[in-house]
Amino acid sequence: MCSYQPSCPSDGRSDRSDAHIVSAHPEQGWYLLCDGAIVFDDTGALLPDGQVVGPHRVPVEQLAIAA
16 A cells, blocks of 8 residues: 555454554544554544444443542
8 A cells, every 4th residue: 555664564464453653643643554544542443445443442340530
């Protein structure tokens, strides 16, 4: 998809664990990966094929409460 070096892994896996960031926008809360996916700080993502990955929410029962 892009000419950045090193290029994205081309082993056909569907996970984004090996894709690296090619454009970072932490002030806006998103990052563009070399495979064309856009990942967000809330763990959601937009995939190159248009699929939406919802954010991974922690159940309320597992949140720590500060005293």
